[in-house]
Amino acid sequence: MDDRVILALDKVRYRYPGASHDALDGVSLSVGLGQFHAVLGPNGSGKTTLVRIALGALTPLVGRADIDRRPASMWSRQDLAKLVGVVPQREDNLFPQRVRETVLLGRYPHLSLWGRERAEDHDAVDRALGACDVAHLADRWLWTLSGGEYQRVRVARALAQEPKLLVLDEPGMSLDLKHEMGLFELVLGLVREQGLGVLMITHDLNLAARFADSLLLLEGGRPVAAGAPNDVLTQQTVETVFSWPVAMQTVDGRPQMIPLRQPKESRA
Amino acid sequence: MKWTLLVILAVLALALSVVLGPAAVPLGELLRSDIVWNLRAPRALLAFLVGGSLGVAGAGLQALVRNPLADPFLLGLSGGAGLGAVIAIALHLSGPWALPIAAFIGALAALGLVYRLGLIGGASLDPRILLLGGVAIGAFAAAITTAIVSLADAAELRNAFLWLWGGLSGASWDSVLLVALYAPIPLVVLLAASRPLDLLALGEEPAQYLGADVERVKRRVYLAASLLTAAAVAVSGVIGFIGLVVPHIARLTWGHRHRSLLPAAFLGGGALLAFADTLARTVVAPRELPVGVVTALIGVPVFAFLLKRWTIA
Numbered sequence: 292m293d294d295r296v297i298l299a300l301d302k303v304r305y306r307y308p309g310a311s312h313d314a315l316d317g318v319s320l321s322v323g324l325g326q327f328h329a330v331l332g333p334n335g336s337g338k339t340t341l342v343r344i345a346l347g348a349l350t351p352l353v354g355r356a357d358i359d360r361r362p363a364s365m366w367s368r369q370d371l372a373k374l375v376g377v378v379p380q381r382e383d384n385l386f387p388q389r390v391r392e393t394v395l396l397g398r399y400p401h402l403s404l405w406g407r408e409r410a411e412d413h414d415a416v417d418r419a420l421g422a423c424d425v426a427h428l429a430d431r432w433l434w435t436l437s438g439g440e441y442q443r444v445r446v447a448r449a450l451a452q453e454p455k456l457l458v459l460d461e462p463g464m465s466l467d468l469k470h471e472m473g474l475f476e477l478v479l480g481l482v483r484e485q486g487l488g489v490l491m492i493t494h495d496l497n498l499a500a501r502f503a504d505s506l507l508l509l510e511g512g513r514p515v516a517a518g519a520p521n522d523v524l525t526q527q528t529v530e531t532v533f534s535w536p537v538a539m540q541t542v543d544g545r546p547q548m549i550p551l552r553q554p555k556e557s558r559a
Numbered sequence: 560m561k562w563t564l565l566v567i568l569a570v571l572a573l574a575l576s577v578v579l580g581p582a583a584v585p586l587g588e589l590l591r592s593d594i595v596w597n598l599r600a601p602r603a604l605l606a607f608l609v610g611g612s613l614g615v616a617g618a619g620l621q622a623l624v625r626n627p628l629a630d631p632f633l634l635g636l637s638g639g640a641g642l643g644a645v646i647a648i649a650l651h652l653s654g655p656w657a658l659p660i661a662a663f664i665g666a667l668a669a670l671g672l673v674y675r676l677g678l679i680g681g682a683s684l685d686p687r688i689l690l691l692g693g694v695a696i697g698a699f700a701a702a703i704t705t706a707i708v709s710l711a712d713a714a715e716l717r718n719a720f721l722w723l724w725g726g727l728s729g730a731s732w733d734s735v736l737l738v739a740l741y742a743p744i745p746l747v748v749l750l751a752a753s754r755p756l757d758l759l760a761l762g763e764e765p766a767q768y769l770g771a772d773v774e775r776v777k778r779r780v781y782l783a784a785s786l787l788t789a790a791a792v793a794v795s796g797v798i799g800f801i802g803l804v805v806p807h808i809a810r811l812t813w814g815h816r817h818r819s820l821l822p823a824a825f826l827g828g829g830a831l832l833a834f835a836d837t838l839a840r841t842v843v844a845p846r847e848l849p850v851g852v853v854t855a856l857i858g859v860p861v862f863a864f865l866l867k868r869w870t871i872a
Contacts, residue, residue: 348767372770379768385625385760386815396761399754400770452769 297359297374297456297488298322303344304353314340315351315512324455325486327479329499331523332509333533338492339380341509342460345490347371358456372400376449378442380460380492384433390444391429394419397451419450422485423477439470446477456488457481463495471495475502500524500545508532520545561812565826569607572830576603576837581844602730606836606850607829608738609727609791610801612746614828615821616784616791617802618809619749622756622817623780624686627810628866630803631788634693637799638700639669640792641723645704648715648722655729658722659793665700666789672696674781684777725796725851727836734794741790745783746825752780753817760815798851800858801828807865831857 300320306313315337322328330338343349344356347363356363359374366374376397397419398412420426423443428436436444442462449457459478463471479502481487493499499506500520508515508523510532516523524546526539536551577589577599584592616631643665647657676692677684704723755776758766763773791798809823835853842848 346768348764368767368772369770372768375768377765377768379762379765382761382765383625385627386810388815392814392816396758396769399758402754404751448769 296321296323298345298490299357299360300341300345300351300354301357302354303341303351303356305340305344305349305351307340313512315344317354318507318509318512318514319354320345320490320507320517322456322488322490324488325482326505327482327489327491327503328505328507329491329493329503330507330509331493331496331499332515333494335511336509337512338509339460340512342458342490342492346375346377346458369400372452372454374454375456375458376452376454378445378449378457378459378462380464382445388433389429390425390431390433390436391416391420393433393444394429394448394451397448400452415451415453419447422450422481423447437470439466439473442466442470442474443477446474450481454487456490459489459491461492461494463493463498471498478502496524496529497547500547501543524548562823565823565830569826569830569833572833572837573603573607576606576833576840579837579841581840597732598730601732601735602727602836603833604735605730605738605794606727606833608735608742609795609798610805610832610835611825611829612738612742612787612791613798613802613832614805614809614824615746615749616787617828618806618817618820618824619752619756619780619784620802621806622759623777623784624690625759626690627807628803628862629690630799631784632792632797632799632802633690633697634785634788635669635673635696635700636666636693636785636788637792637797638697638704639672640666640789641797642700642704642707643668644722644796645707645711648718649707649711655731659729659734662796663789663793666785666792669693669696669700670782670785670789674785677781683774684781686777689781721849722796724849725798725854726839726847726849727795728847729794738790738794742787745787748779748783749787750818750821752776752783753821756780756817757815796849796851798832798854800854800862801832804858804861804865805831808861 300318303315303318304313305315318341320328330341332338340349344351345363347366350364358366358371394416395408398408398415401412402408420429423446425440425443425447428440428444433441462474466474475498478489478491482489503520505518506520506523507517508528515532516528526537529537529548536553538549538551540547540549577595580594580599582594584594589595613631620631620634621627621629640662643661644658647661652661673689673692673696677689679688755766755771758769758771759776767773805828806820806824809820809827813819813823835857836850839848839850839853
């Protein structure tokens with residue numbers, strides 16, 4: 292398997308204009324093909340800023356953010372979209388559309404200005420629908436889908452871009468157990484079978500620990516720990532970052548966190 | 560099939576507006592009639608070009624401000640054009656092109672102001688502010704216009720008032736040629752933005768991640784749609800509801816892919832305005848209704864119906 296680095300952040304620092312403190316400081320990260328990376332942290336820890344930096348929507352004040360060895364903000368949006376597929380946390384559905392149409396949007400970066408969709412574009416759409424197990428939904432309207440089906444369709448759209456890197460921002464939010472597990476299995480399958488690099492933002496420590504090869508834990512914009520799940524998710528680290536007592540267990544060789552009750556009188 | 564029907568409809572609307580009119584021209588003498596060649600034919604073509612331009616401008620702006628109920632005249636252009644025209648009338652500027660040029664300059668001034676307001680939050684054009692700024696600038700221009708009109712004498716007032724409601728009676732082969740040379744540039748710019756406009760419906764950030772250069776697209780679409788509207792208002796006054804209703808109806812049939820939506824809005828807008836102008840010329844012949852009155856009388860009920868449909872869906 293090619294372990295070529297597709298995304299590399301090096302000691303990135305960023306501060307939003309007018310803000311009084313850094314949104315990110317000293318963050319480094321390297322995602323290779325065939326690797327599943329998860330970025331964890333409490334609300335406001337800089338996860339979304341990290342995604343924007345990685346995707347070239349923001350330029351780091353200090354440090355580098357490279358995609359395929361070229362600064363992320365230097366890529367044209369169209370060229371970048373052929374290399375990186377994104378499943379954003381939120382998006383609008385201004386006009387009603389069907390599943391196949393939505394997935395076809397993933398082919399837009401590959402189309403020439405005046406050209407029509409070619410056979411290879413429709414093939415890529417079919418492959419993406421199949422890989423995400425939503426081919427049977429192709430003719431359904433988006434608004435008739437369940438939350439889990441909708442997320443798989445959005446992953447299919449990103450896959451139709453035929454990217455080397457897949458970025459997912461909180462994809463498991465508001466999904467039930469079956470669909471959330473199904474989504475993580477799907478993403479891991481893409482990493483193992485198609486050799487995609489994956490960068491996933493999530494607040495779900497346990498799922499990230501079960502599926503990802505490598506974790507990056509952020510707090511207040513600074514990296515607290517990075518590396519294999521067993522090294523990152525120790526009881527002490529988790530309790531410090533999330534300010535809550537936890538117990539740790541091991542399932543499938545991966546650390547799993549169980550939040551403990553904290554009766555009112557014992558709270559500091 | 561639906562394209563064939565639309566083309567037939569467009570040809571029919573053009574044919575009707577050449578055949579029908581207050582002066583009876585026998586069908587056999589149609590091709591030899593001066594009335595047809597010098598009055599009806601240029602007027603029908605101008606109506607078609609203006610209606611088509613308004614349809615495309617409306618479809619583009621609706622995608623840009625992400626509101627399917629937006630009208631090109633919401634962006635303050637009509638107010639600016641009206642003010643320009645009324646100033647020209649008040650200053651007794653004469654010549655066949657005084658009014659169109661003054662209106663065009665007024666529309667461009669409003670366009671510039673609204674555009675500047677849209678950038679007020681920084682380097683990124685904010686479509687919501689475009690919409691609000693357009694309404695504000697339009698109201699401001701309308702206030703000044705009303706002040707000038709209220710100080711003018713009766714005959715001038717009637718002129719200004721009629722002009723504001725739109726009319727194609729000034730149509731000539733010159734104005735057709737001018738619009739036919741001018742409109743294709745913004746039309747092609749909008750057509751070239753078709754796919755980014757599809758993506759913009761997802762929101763600006765998702766559109767970017769699917770390859771759209773969002774800032775550039777927003778600026779181009781705003782400027783192109785506004786330039787189309789400014790030209791339309793300069794040659795034919797304010798003709799409302801074409802830019803609102805036509806894209807909406809086109810979307811019901813052609814879906815929201817702008818590659819087919821924009822051409823459909825052009826043909827549909829052209830057909831509708833040619834038809835409305837025929838009505839305006841004939842129903843109260845020998846007098847003439849401002850065509851904006853006709854489009855509003857057709858458009859408002861359709862709009863109300865669409866609004867109901869939209870809020871239920």
